[in-house]
Amino acid sequence: MTGTEPPTWTGRALPRLEDPAIVRGWGRYVGDIAARDQGCLHARFVRSGVAAGRLVSVTAPPGITLFTAADLAGVKPIRAVLNRPDFVAVDTPILAEDMVRFVGEPVGLVIAASEAAAEDALELVDIEIEPLPAVVSAEQALAPGAPLVHAVAYPGDPNTVVDGRIHTEGFDAAFARADRIVEIQVSSARQSAMPLEARAAHVAYDRAGGRSTLHVTTQMPHVIRTGIADALGLREDDLRVVAPDVGGGFGAKMALAREDVALVWASRRLRRSIAWLETREENFLAAWHSREQVYDIAGAFAADGELLALRGDLVCDVGAYSCYPVTWGVEPLMAMAELPGAYRVREYSVRSRAIATNKCPIAPYRGVSRPVQVLAMERLFDVAAAELGLDRVAIRERNLIVEFPHRSPSGLVLDQASHLETLRAATELADLDDFRDRQERARAQGRYLGLGIACFAERTGYGTPAFAARSRPIRLGREPAPLITPGYERVVLTMDPSGALTLRIGASPHGQGLRTTLAQLVCDELGLAPDAVRVIASDTDATPYGWGSFASRAMVIAGGAALLAARELAARLRVLAADRLGGLPGDIELTGGRAVRAGDETGVSLATLARDTYLNAHLIPDKGEPALEAVGLYDPSGTFANACHVAEVEVDPLTGRVSVTRFLVAEDAGRLINPAIVDGQIHGGVAQGVANALYEELIYDERGVLVTTSLMDYLPPTIAELPGIEIVHLDTRSPESITGAKGVGEGGTIGAPAAIANAVSDALAPFGLGVFHLPATPHRVRTAVRTGTDVRRTEKGTAP
């Protein structure tokens, strides 16, 4: 380092340590492990083509290895539950038993010598299903006398599996004294996280030790191991789970797949290695959906624009089963707790439901419910501003939370944020006056420009306390099923005899660059360079138990744990150095790979200290341990990142095409550990937000058959559909994050849909039209203009 460089590695846009291997094609993804295992068997899953029915038989001609539910007798179903009175618990069998509940549900497993042979065999399998009436929308599922997705007791309405409510004491009075009630409905189509790498697994069986090793595309290897061990009745040590390089997750790889349980079982049964590479079609059919939500909300406003009270009826179509570990309550419970977002909502009345349907189960997808929550709040403020004759920036300024800590009506505490500052930063950069001029000139030429704003608070880095709050406290001996409460992260930091560091983490990166950012954090504490730190992740044999990477948590929680461990190890090194050099530990500085006594040049290299600690243990002062190791544990209650997004669009009313011409993000994620990686997360998040807003949609037909099963039907944007993204960073620190970082993985996806919906509505204002359903596809926008009706959800299900 030269004197002109910043004094720390943290805060620098360091090129990632992960990348040299990946750009050479030396990455190691699950499919690569399978490709190099010439002796392994190959699996394909037999899947239901019927949305609801009685499974009569699954059979294959002689010579084909087919396993069905009958073979798996003794394997426990997956059961993902919360301890709440409104929660309906159901079993997910590993392979469907007597009933099928969605198109794509696995009913059998075919094993053959090659992938091609497995595909050939799959075509010879005969499935007999007696179809039953299916419910393919929340409306159908809630209708009196509706067929039941699961024949279990429902505490409330049919197929209602979570029914959460909050009603604050003063709500009715506040609602009654409003000058104006603004009611809107917003909704989102079903979406797929669609990681570019579909799911894959390779399971090996070690005959000598009786152990299985599962390489799998997951964001949470330890949790997956627990789930599979529970289902198969294994000791956890009988199973090693490894997530090698993972080709994107976005939440869709943080749920336990039935397929993975079946594969481990089959491999142990056959005592052979088995590979499974999911096809893109299967990924659309069966690898988790998300975001099919309809919110009816009402804002009670004073004439000056103050939001006095907020009412919401939130409905999430969660599909046929409860995903493990976060359950099918993940969307409605987040929506209920976090709907007010960045805004001061003093009185709140909300009902939030999960409705089971005969469709693919949901799992988290980047942002989970927040994109729809923010869509609801931001459309509400734009509509209210128009009805009250107020400026849309002013109405937001009036209602954004500016005093901290702030306790939300659902009990969340916003410890700090910069809502007003991000709004001002984004709108200044957007130059609203200049935009209005351009908009007017364009309208005079028959072109329709629009600008939309979205402000949000993103709850990030929440540990065990936040997850525990979703359930009632467990009384010993009373739990209905084993609960799973994620949250903490642990790391083990070791300096080896050569002075090199290994950091073993429970988090599990899949593209976030955690090996680089954690190395940056750790090396600053120890006076080393990042390449002295090897981060070991995603292998249950080599890492401490942890919950993985999801929910914008890794930098906050695993980062916090790494920082604590690094500080502890640094303290130990100072003690060792002080003993050797004379002086007090507090006088020792770790810098440039050496421990140096303050005030003079006397020093000793860390490598020497490390070597002597292991190899000359008699030199260690005070009978200290002959090892250099520190454990870091961090389990914060969570904090909030915040941002304001501004989108500019041009709408062609004839074709319905929407072009996003400019996109601004004013983001406050606290301290930036690696600014390039933070910006990359925002770019990618906004791209998925644009996709949600304008392009991507999973469509089921009236029989419950998914019709969007290829990349010709489901339309992730290319570079041609995406704008450049301009980013401004603010930096507000939270005491709930010792690294100062607040989590940034999801924000881009959370704000963009609302900003674009508001922008398209602004563009369509001359027609008196607004956007209330996403994606606002060309078809929907064109139809809205032609018929003079808003872009809204059509009543029967999700088809346009």
Place this chain on the structure above:
Amino acid sequence: MTSAIPLRLYVNGDRYEIAVEPRRTLADALREDCGLTGTHLGCEHGVCGACTVLVDGQPVRSCLMFAVQAEDSSVRTVEGLAPDEERLHPVQQAFWENHGLQCGFCTPGFLVLVAGYLEEHPDAEEAELREVLSSNLCRCTGYQNILTATMCAARAMRGEELP
């Protein structure tokens, strides 16, 4: 199912004598028979472009081409871009330096696509390169840094100073 037939492939300058079923795709042959797993499969229906390789200098979706169609052709994969184990290809270098990848699964396809195009069209400008990049899908980056990296690589390959 038919039996395997012998096939000679030239990949990254090396000769591979393999035996494949006629239905085997070039992608599968590269990955499983040649052990070159840098070429990735994202959709297996020709949309995502993760499996892009150069066949006689032209970019192809190796999931849509049979291995036997590449007989005696010269195939170049991501493993064949860098001149040696010390140096990277300018496109690889630019993707690394500009954070042009996150999960890395689409990356080999983009690298091969861009390297192939820039080697033939060193003077390509931004609009043209955006058009080329719209061939492939990336789910992580929003393409912003892929475009930046591509522009930097173009300048480097023209021998221009980087800004």
